[in-house]
Amino acid sequence: xxxxxxxxxxxxxxxxxxxxxxxxxxxxxxxxxxxxxxxxxxxxxxxxxxxxxxxxxxxxxxxxxxxxxxxxxxxxxxxxxxxxxxxxxxxxxxxxxxxxxxxxxxxxxxxxxxxxxxxxxxxxxxxxxxxxxxxxxxxxxxxxxxxxxxxxxxxxxxxxxxxxxxxxxxxxxxxxxxxxxxxxxxxxxxxxxxxxxxxxxxxxxxxxxxxxxxxxxxxxxxxxxxxxxxxxxxxxxxxxxxxxxxxxxxxxxxxxxxxxxxxxxxxxxxxxxxxxxxxxxxxxxxxxxxxxxxxxxxxxxxxxxxxx
Amino acid sequence: xxxxxxxxxxxxxxxxxxxxxxxxxxxxxxxxxxxxxxxxxxxxxxxxxxxxxxxxxxxxxxxxxxxxxxxxxxxxxxxxxxxxxxxxxxxxxxxxxxxxxxxxxxxxxxxxxxxxxxxxxxxxxxxxxxxxxxxxxxxxxxxxxxxxxxxxxxxxxxxxxxxxxxxxxxxxxxxxxxxxxxxxxxxxxxxxxxxxxxxxxxxxxxxxxxxxxxxxxxxxxxxxxxxxxxxxxxxxxxxxxxxxxxxxxxxxxxxxxxxxxxxxxxxxxxxxxxxxxxxxxxxxxxxxxxxxxxxxxxxxxxxxxxxxxxxxxxxxxxxxxxxxxxxxxxxxxxxxxxxxxxxxxxxxxxxxxxxxxxxxxxxxxxxxxxxxxxxxxxxxxxxxxxxxxxxxxxxxxxxxxxxxxxxxxxxxxxxxxxxxxxxxxxxxxxxxxxxxxxxxxxxxxxxxxxxxxxxxxxxxxxxxxxxxxxxxxxxxxxxxxxxxxxxxxxxxxxxxxxxxxxxxxxxxxxxxxxxxxxxxxxxxxxxxxxxxxxxxxxxxxxxxxxxxxxxxxxxxxxxxxxxxxxxxxx
Numbered sequence: 001x002x003x004x005x006x007x008x009x010x011x012x013x014x015x016x017x018x019x020x021x022x023x024x025x026x027x028x029x030x031x032x033x034x035x036x037x038x039x040x041x042x043x044x045x046x047x048x049x050x051x052x053x054x055x056x057x058x059x060x061x062x063x064x065x066x067x068x069x070x071x072x073x074x075x076x077x078x079x080x081x082x083x084x085x086x087x088x089x090x091x092x093x094x095x096x097x098x099x100x101x102x103x104x105x106x107x108x109x110x111x112x113x114x115x116x117x118x119x120x121x122x123x124x125x126x127x128x129x130x131x132x133x134x135x136x137x138x139x140x141x142x143x144x145x146x147x148x149x150x151x152x153x154x155x156x157x158x159x160x161x162x163x164x165x166x167x168x169x170x171x172x173x174x175x176x177x178x179x180x181x182x183x184x185x186x187x188x189x190x191x192x193x194x195x196x197x198x199x200x201x202x203x204x205x206x207x208x209x210x211x212x213x214x215x216x217x218x219x220x221x222x223x224x225x226x227x228x229x230x231x232x233x234x235x236x237x238x239x240x241x242x243x244x245x246x247x248x249x250x251x252x253x254x255x256x257x258x259x260x261x262x263x264x265x266x267x268x269x270x271x272x273x274x275x276x277x278x279x280x281x282x283x284x285x286x287x288x289x290x291x292x293x294x295x296x297x298x299x300x301x302x303x304x305x306x307x308x
Numbered sequence: 309x310x311x312x313x314x315x316x317x318x319x320x321x322x323x324x325x326x327x328x329x330x331x332x333x334x335x336x337x338x339x340x341x342x343x344x345x346x347x348x349x350x351x352x353x354x355x356x357x358x359x360x361x362x363x364x365x366x367x368x369x370x371x372x373x374x375x376x377x378x379x380x381x382x383x384x385x386x387x388x389x390x391x392x393x394x395x396x397x398x399x400x401x402x403x404x405x406x407x408x409x410x411x412x413x414x415x416x417x418x419x420x421x422x423x424x425x426x427x428x429x430x431x432x433x434x435x436x437x438x439x440x441x442x443x444x445x446x447x448x449x450x451x452x453x454x455x456x457x458x459x460x461x462x463x464x465x466x467x468x469x470x471x472x473x474x475x476x477x478x479x480x481x482x483x484x485x486x487x488x489x490x491x492x493x494x495x496x497x498x499x500x501x502x503x504x505x506x507x508x509x510x511x512x513x514x515x516x517x518x519x520x521x522x523x524x525x526x527x528x529x530x531x532x533x534x535x536x537x538x539x540x541x542x543x544x545x546x547x548x549x550x551x552x553x554x555x556x557x558x559x560x561x562x563x564x565x566x567x568x569x570x571x572x573x574x575x576x577x578x579x580x581x582x583x584x585x586x587x588x589x590x591x592x593x594x595x596x597x598x599x600x601x602x603x604x605x606x607x608x609x610x611x612x613x614x615x616x617x618x619x620x621x622x623x624x625x626x627x628x629x630x631x632x633x634x635x636x637x638x639x640x641x642x643x644x645x646x647x648x649x650x651x652x653x654x655x656x657x658x659x660x661x662x663x664x665x666x667x668x669x670x671x672x673x674x675x676x677x678x679x680x681x682x683x684x685x686x687x688x689x690x691x692x693x694x695x696x697x698x699x700x701x702x703x704x705x706x707x708x709x710x711x712x713x714x715x716x717x718x719x720x721x722x723x724x725x726x727x728x729x730x731x732x733x734x735x736x737x738x739x740x741x742x743x744x745x746x747x748x749x750x751x752x753x754x755x756x757x758x759x760x761x762x763x764x765x766x767x768x769x770x771x772x773x774x775x776x777x778x779x780x781x782x783x784x785x786x787x788x789x790x791x792x793x794x795x796x797x798x799x800x801x802x803x804x805x806x807x808x809x810x811x812x813x814x815x816x817x818x819x820x821x822x823x824x825x826x827x828x829x830x831x832x833x834x835x836x837x838x839x840x841x842x843x844x845x846x847x848x849x850x851x852x853x854x855x856x857x858x859x860x861x862x863x864x865x866x867x868x869x870x871x872x873x874x875x876x877x878x
Contacts, residue, residue, distance in 0.1 A: 080716055086637065
């Protein structure tokens with residue numbers, strides 16, 4: 001659905017984006033991560049035809065963004081990192097204005113506006129002036145605006161920045177709902193734990209170059225990090241350590257606090273083998289939990305904190 | 309010499325109680341601002357063009373009168389004319405520059421949220437106000453200094469007394485200080501520089517121009533009283549009188565007005581304005597900085613309890629989008645955000661125009677009447693307001709979107725570039741229709757009330773056609789320039805200044821001044837015979853040509869604007 005080929009954007013000597021190759025499949029939520037100044041916003045602006053790339057190109061639903069700007073804009077809903085509002089308009093008028101800008105017939109507009117107001121839970125605010133809304137409400141309005149023309153692709157630049165926890169959770173739920181509706185979503189955020197929860201794929205960009213793209217599960221082998229599990233038994237922890245150390249796929253076993261940390265050889269996994277072995281040896285197995293690699297840790301390992 | 313300099317420098321640190329570190333900071337920042345260097349270059353360029361114009365105009369008249377002995381006999385006259393031109397240019401430019409430079413002095417701090425930071429330091433309001441005022445006025449004084457050597461050189465021609473030069477400089481300085489302090493005071497409450505500039509310029513026109521003329525016209529018997537009140541506190545009248553005395557009545561410099569008294573009055577008024585600014589800066593600026601100001605849509609205000617204006621807007625019914633969306637959105641903006649104040653201003657202006665009809669009706673019919681002159685200047689002022697408002701509406705229709713970060717959102721819609729520009733242009737025109745229509749009506753009214761006789765009547769009605777063509781061309785030009793500069797520049801202030809600057813440049817230097825130079829010989833050939841008719845014909849043709857040229861340039865600017873629409877989105 002979204003594809004970039006050697007996409008580059010230079011500002012004089014500064015390379016904001018350099019040879020970026022990226023593919024996002026239809027219906028995916030793609031988390032775009034990177035330090036400040038890494039090139040996320042520039043990439044998004046190119047995708048929505050607001051910037052011309054210096055080299056390379058990008059495609060949305062097979063359409064070249066350089067050649068088919070108007071058609072691409074019809075397909076995409078874009079929410080910038082800082083969203084301004086027309087403070088002379090009311091919420092309903094604001095949304096209807098964008099409906100008209102997207103050439104939606106006048107007789108259909110009212111129903112569509114009411115629909116997106118309901119989806120974003122803004123019905124009660126439709127007569128309020130846009131500038132009187134709180135930050136969270138304005139972000140919702142931004143999402144409502146993005147949805148007004150029922151785009152196939154949503155490109156959201158930091159949609160949850162500056163929101164309180166409740167508003168963030170609500171936005172997250174809304175994005176899940178949009179995914180269920182079949183939308184392809186590209187989202188950038190600095191709140192990595194949130195992306196972790198909703199994204200199918202992530203891309204980590206630094207200094208204008210993609211340092212990783214794939215699922216969260218792909219990061220561990222990418223970083224050369226072995227799989228780990230945490231094992232907890234009721235008694236005879238030392239004997240359990242002895243037993244597990246003898247198993248072939250296991251490289252290292254150590255006791256940490258009240259649980260046993262088991263590290264597999266690279267590329268090996270064996271949660272089932274561990275459980276079966278412990279149960280057969282009559283250990284009371286309390287829990288067996290894969291040790292998750294947190295996105296924050298992966299981000300720190302993958303990036304060097306370089307900014308332009 | 310060096311001891312004197314040391315004395316002067318030793319005084320400088322002692323002024324820190326008055327200006328605090330603000331003065332140093334402002335000087336440092338202004339030395340890094342490109343616009344200050346541009347301003348100096350433009351000032352020198354304009355001054356040179358102005359002097360050249362005066363020189364050639366004097367030479368043209370002089371040659372026509374006495375070609376053989378001109379070089380010798382008219383040197384003193386040339387000297388007088390050139391010095392008068394320089395002094396008047398300085399007088400007007402210094403005030404205008406002071407107003408422009410101080411128009412964002414406090415609002416800039418509010419916008420950047422640095423005023424609240426200043427308020428948490430030991431710097432007091434007086435230091436903020438004086439630091440800002442003196443640092444910017446220093447730039448103005450530097451500009452005045454640029455032309456001092458020129459004044460000295462031109463004095464070689466003779467005919468100009470020193471006291472005229474000195475008194476004029478003093479009047480200019482005090483007028484600039486007063487105008488600057490007014491601008492600073494207004495910048496506490498006005499966010500946009502052009503609002504400050506327009507308000508002060510309009511206020512000046514009314515208080516220092518129209519009002520004294522009107523009083524003088526309606527009550528000629530109260531001359532003595534009028535002199536004492538209106539002249540001594542009016543820098544324009546004082547300067548006018550000084551110039552008149554120098555040109556027409558040498559040796560009677562103190563007859564009509566006492567310039568030291570005038571300067572003292574202006575400095576006293578400045579002190580009053582500064583005191584008011586000091587009082588208001590903490591009170592109002594702080595409330596604005598933290599979102600308490602009414603009518604300001606800053607992020608700090610979001611979600612705050614509704615102001616009266618906002619409640620009134622919320623009570624209005626929802627309006628459905630009809631027609632082209634960009635035009636609809638632009639037309640939803642209020643006629644003026646300052647509502648009542650602007651309506652009062654227009655009402656005052658309309659009232660004055662109506663009042664100026666009265667003496668015309670009963671006394672001063674015909675082109676020579678004083679009533680006609682006042683009426684004509686009022687209409688000119690009204691035209692200027694309409695044009696500046698058009699420039700503001702067209703330039704701000706794009707820059708305000710950039711400032712509010714809505715521009716990328718609009719460009720991310722499938723609206724064509726031409727559709728967006730067309731919408732903005734139509735809306736700017738439609739929002740200005742009441743003023744433009746009033747302007748056309750005023751031009752018709754001039755002809756109705758003047759009741760010209762004979763060929764002049766036909767000529768005056770015939771001249772209405774090119775006037776309307778020129779007005780239409782001006783509208784296209786100003787809208788085109790406004791949209792072009794709105795796209796090229798980021799801030800509304802810069803775009804409005806560029807639009808008005810280019811228009812004024814075109815109108816007064818290219819199409820006005822220099823074409824007048826070409827027309828002088830025709831006028832001088834004179835009388836009421838064929839020469840006069842030829843002058844009228846050429847003048848008429850020129851007006852049509854100017855109108856068409858304006859329209860052409862406006863269309864060119866619109867085309868350039870369309871090509872650059874997506875070049876500098878952020």
